[in-house]
Every structure is written in structure tokens, then in C-alpha cells.
Amino acid sequence: MRSYILMISAALVIAVTGFVVGKGYLNVGDTAKNTISALESQEAMAEQKGPQKWSSTKPYPSHEAYYPGTEELGPDEMRVIACGTGMPQPRLKQAAACYLVELGNGDKFIFDMGEGSYERLMALGIPLDQLNKVFLGHLHLDHAGDFPAFYFTGPVNNRLTPVRLWGPSGVKPEWGTKAWADYMVKMWAWEAATRGAAVDPRGLKLEVNEFDWTAVNNVIYDENGVQVRTMPAIHGEQSVSFVLEWNGLKFAFSSDTLPTKWWAEHAKGVDLSIHECFIPPEMMMARYGFTPQEAIFVGTQGHTAAQAFGKIMEQTKPVRAVCYHFQNDFDTSLAVYSAIRETYSGPLDLATDFMTWNVTKDGVRTRMAVPNHDSFPAPVQMVKQPPDSAAEFPFGELDRESIDVPAAEVTNEVIKKFNKDHGTDIVPAYTGTINEPKK
Numbered sequence: 001m002r003s004y005i006l007m008i009s010a011a012l013v014i015a016v017t018g019f020v021v022g023k024g025y026l027n028v029g030d031t032a033k034n035t036i037s038a039l040e041s042q043e044a045m046a047e048q049k050g051p052q053k054w055s056s057t058k059p060y061p062s063h064e065a066y067y068p069g070t071e072e073l074g075p076d077e078m079r080v081i082a083c084g085t086g087m088p089q090p091r092l093k094q095a096a097a098c099y100l101v102e103l104g105n106g107d108k109f110i111f112d113m114g115e116g117s118y119e120r121l122m123a124l125g126i127p128l129d130q131l132n133k134v135f136l137g138h139l140h141l142d143h144a145g146d147f148p149a150f151y152f153t154g155p156v157n158n159r160l161t162p163v164r165l166w167g168p169s170g171v172k173p174e175w176g177t178k179a180w181a182d183y184m185v186k187m188w189a190w191e192a193a194t195r196g197a198a199v200d201p202r203g204l205k206l207e208v209n210e211f212d213w214t215a216v217n218n219v220i221y222d223e224n225g226v227q228v229r230t231m232p233a234i235h236g237e238q239s240v241s242f243v244l245e246w247n248g249l250k251f252a253f254s255s256d257t258l259p260t261k262w263w264a265e266h267a268k269g270v271d272l273s274i275h276e277c278f279i280p281p282e283m284m285m286a287r288y289g290f291t292p293q294e295a296i297f298v299g300t301q302g303h304t305a306a307q308a309f310g311k312i313m314e315q316t317k318p319v320r321a322v323c324y325h326f327q328n329d330f331d332t333s334l335a336v337y338s339a340i341r342e343t344y345s346g347p348l349d350l351a352t353d354f355m356t357w358n359v360t361k362d363g364v365r366t367r368m369a370v371p372n373h374d375s376f377p378a379p380v381q382m383v384k385q386p387p388d389s390a391a392e393f394p395f396g397e398l399d400r401e402s403i404d405v406p407a408a409e410v411t412n413e414v415i416k417k418f419n420k421d422h423g424t425d426i427v428p429a430y431t432g433t434i435n436e437p438k439k
């Protein structure tokens, strides 16, 4: 029940405080060592210190919330933020699968990028130049659907560095990640051309690293003291699960899978173990209109039943287990929680979007992030270059004929004033043509 209570209390904190630029006053290093939950750490604090006298004008001494951009990551610390925990069925509260891993060495990694997750990432205020590494466990839309938007709109969100993508090989070559990325670039050809012609296009470069999905404990990334390894997942062939290891800390992410013997072996004892888990089949029938056959197949064969999630966690005993991939509400969470507790009694969080984990050798601390609902792109990280002059932003005769002259004249006045105010000499590419002779 603790995680459930924590979720409610975290939601209340968010509801009450809104977006506040504050500071985290609890450090994992001092008061919250080996926490099972933030709730317990508060209880422990109360036991150790008794009631604290709070100033009525200074910041509160503790916030059980994470305000993105306000806490330095320790040199030995890992921070993981859920940027998507839900289902393919879109909903405001939960995007589809996406986890951001930030390390104390400055590296950041994105694991899966399901529909809706891009806006969660942007709400954290992290410059896109620092979010250039994406790992896809499989190519379902609820795990990869926001990658095209992330990639192609990067340049208008101040990304000036290429994107690096890792994904599985295909059972058929045309199903693999290389082909997927190739089709994506072809599908968005007009987008790429016009976007690249309008702003600095250097962020529109893609490095695709396709790896063998069948390899076990396969190192696919080994840089700067960080290793990412994959193992086969059972979710239609060519799916994988991941383990990231750095500085003695381990993060495991299942993407989608039935529990595998590989997970039992290679995710054993990890610090943060994030594995998918579904609501009971009866609930899937009631909520999604599934037939019994559909509910059993999707909920227990294509995915992990909650009791099976508990069983794999009981076998692997992570420092903290996290289940995700269900619509986490007041009633579904109780059903999932009680099913997991039939087979697992260890530390557990039922993930929802913006749940945040600080991982150190001392333990795992769970909080809810308070995101910025009014985010703008983070500032550029390097000097901008002009748009690609060779790129096409087509403007033809029909466009010229279509211009509304009175509105264009007003626009030209705006630009004239802008040039006067800023000492520039910018010629309006389209509206500047209204006085040119027609061809």
C-alpha cells in the first residue's frame, strides 16, 4: 500500500504547489538513505528529530517533489525520470513508454520514445543537444512513435547536434531499425527539406546503430564508463530488454516482454528494475472492450501479468522494482498492486508519468517531478549557423498569386520596423514580392 499512498501524496503536493522553482532539501546522502519510500523517510525523520520549527518566510526544509533543473546530480548518482508509462491508447495523464536516464558523468540516455513522451521530455527543460542518445527496445508505436517528432523538430527546439539511435535488427531486413529509420526519413522528406531551409539544420543528422536482437548480454554501447547491454525479449521476435551499467550502478528496462530467463540472470540485483506489467485480463475486457481471447493473449502472453511481474522481481530482488505499462488510476493500481503482492514482497513503485528515481549506492529514492507546463525550448548550446541555402523551401507562382496584399503590406511594415529597431536588413522572402511584376 505504501507506493499507492505515496502516489496520492505526491499528486497532492503537485496539486497544491503547482510549478515552483524550489530546491530539493533532502539529499539521498544524508536523511534518505536506503529509503523504501519517501513516506518512510519522512516518518524516519520525524522519529529522529521530532517536530521541526519551520521559518514562515524561508523555503520549507523538505520537499518530497523533484523540481527539474534545480538539483545538481552527484558524481556517483543516477537519476531516472518516467516520461511515459502508459499504453498505446492515448491519454493526457500518461504518455506511452519512455524513460530518461541521467548520470553524474553528464551523460543522458533515452530508453524508448512512445507516443506523447516527447512533450514530457521537453517539460523537463533539458537542452536537446544533451538528449542525443535514444535506445529503442522494439518498434511498436507506443515505444517508438514520438521519435520522428523528436528527430525532425529538433532544429526548431535548438538541437544542433546529430541524433544517435540504437535499435534491434529485423527478422526481415525491412523490419529492422536501419530500414525503419530509412523509411522514416523518406516519409518525412518534405518536412526535413522545409525545416532545414528555415533554421540551422545541423541537428538533422541521424546515426543509426542496429544491433543483433538475438544476442544475450550483448554490449551495444561502451563509452565514457557507461555500458548498455541487451538481451532478447519475448514480444514478437526482434524485441530486446536493456541493462545500463555505470559506476557500479545498474538500471534495467524491459521495454515489452514476457519475463525471460535472460532477465532473471542479467537483471539480478540491479538497482532500478523497470519491467512492464499489465492490468488483470478482466479489467482489460471491461476497459478496452477486449474479448476474453484478446485479453488473455495481450495481457498475459504478449505482455506480463502482474503476478508474473512479481515472480520475476522475487527471483531477481532489485533494490527497487518498478512496474509500468498500464493506466495507473485509483482502481487499476489497487488491482495491479494486490496481484503483484501475491508473488513479490520487496520494494515497489507503480510508475506513472514524471515519477523520478535518484539512485546511488546508498539506495533508491522515489519522488514525483513537478514539470513545467509552459515550457519553451532550452537555450542553444552553441553558436547558430544560417539555414542550409541549398535546402528547398519551395515558393512558387501559386503561392505568389495566393498572397493577400493588404495583409502582406502590414507584414512588410512589421519587418520594416524590426529592421529599424534592430539595425538589420532582412528582406521578406514572400511578402516582399507583392510589388514585383507578375511573370
Ligand SMILES: [Zn+2]
Residues within 6 Å of the ligand: 138, 140, 143, 235, 256
Ligand atoms: Zn510492444
Ligand SMILES: [Zn+2]
Residues within 6 Å of the ligand: 097, 140, 142, 143, 256, 325
Ligand atoms: Zn508496449
